[in-house]
Amino acid sequence: MNSSFLRVVFALFLFVVLGFSFRRIDPDFIPLLPDSWPKPHYNFKKNPLNHAKIELGRTLFYDPILSLDSTISCASCHLSYSSFTHVDHNLSHGIRDSIGLRNSPVLVNLAWSKHFMWDGAVNHIDVQALAPISDAREMGEELNHVLLKLNKSETYQRLFEQAFGSSKITGEFLLKAIAQFQLTLISSNSKYDKVKRGELKFSEQELRGYKLFAQKCASCHTEPLFTNGEFECNGLPVDNGLKDWGRYRITQRSSDSLKFKVPTLRNIEYSYPYMHDGRFTTLTQVMDHYGQGIIKHANLSTDLQDDYSLNSVEKVDLIAFLLTLSDKEFMFNPQFAFPR
């Protein structure tokens, strides 16, 4: 054999070996973050997004395998078409028609959140899914049993192998995958956003409503996220049936009694009913509460003290502005919907 032939064979051999030794590396997915927004709270370096993990997370989000009797998925209470909330339900229901204690919040712009759940029971999105999975009134499952079911599935073994490089499915991988999908749920293309970018203009009424919003609402529902991410008491009468003391349940501090996390107002047109217990079915009822219904609890937000009120014209203008926060592109984005 001549040396040229040997060189060609050796080169081919090297090519084959190198080809098998390089795994296809899924490039990091960089979410499109609006330029003018504050920096996300989430540390993406610790759990870099990539397509395989996001798609795995989406598959899990829509799979009732996470529940004890395989009837309830995350999407059962968080529907994409209503900004990932449980529309038309004041309190969500889980397995065996169990009724929960609280209204399902929207899942929007979670990368900017510091606290999760109405009372901040969860301090990091990576561990949030544990709460509904384990709640007897929601999915009623145990994490280890969920892992047992997933580890028996060849499909999930393959998906986890692609995403995390291991077919052994652990609690860490499961929770990180779900979090990755949730972190992609960014809503930033409402009419309000387009006005801010100079692409559209408010109507006169919407503009009046926006100016009023800045005076009356923005201290808690701060732009551009429309929440300051903190806990406030907004003067709702106590529901003597639910007896929900909010943040106090977690901190045991009396100064936290009746405080709940300020929700975002994005897509509020579609996320009824409203408040932590879904007591208001329309935005008009919400306005009536802020206009004339505030109870001066001991922990009432300082921004709602001192003769805070709204007249009938102000209420209508505010609602007109709130409707500009609807982002249909977000709600009907096929990348967030049921995977096909």
Add this chain to the structure above:
Amino acid sequence: MKSFQNIATLIGVMLCFLCFAQKEDSLTLHFQLKYGARDLKSDEKCEIIRNNDTLSISAVKFYVGTPNESIYDYHLVDLADSNSLKYRITSFVQRKNLTLLFGIDSVTNTSGVFGGDLDPSNGMYWAWQSGYINFKLEGTSTACKGAKNQFHFHLGGYMNPYNCIQFLELPIIVVDDIVTVTIDLKVFLDEVDLINNYKVMSPGKQALDMMILASQMFRIDE
């Protein structure tokens, strides 16, 4: 000649520094779970007859941590898993005392999900609110007023003023690179009123007080 002497002096000084520098070493902690003089074993039923009741211990799990530069390495000790009773520390710096964390620090508690010993599937992470259970002790006492005479202590909490992690400094005795750490449950159970106070499963003052008590279970024996 002079430059050679300078170089030799410099090398000599560097060697001295190396000799006296703190040496990082590895060490194996051997955890011995006891009730008084009695060893608790994973494959034996732990029944203890006391003056006023009969105790049975069904679960003992807790986290210990060791400093590793700016972070902590954590290990889960589980009576039911005999492999967990040995823990090799690779970043041990030789000192008179062993620094041991009993529980998980607040930064780790607020940094999301982890794998390995910290994986939530180990049954040491609260689902209903974020946070690790530092010390889990379950069993029965014939005097206990709880259902089926059961007691459950799931002690955790990272938020002030009820951050209940305990920092232990134990005078160290090393034999063949092994340190035997005894955890004597009698120290804890003798002080707890199992008749009336048989369940603590959320953060708060009670959990903090009990963790302080539980930290006294640890000692290093020859």
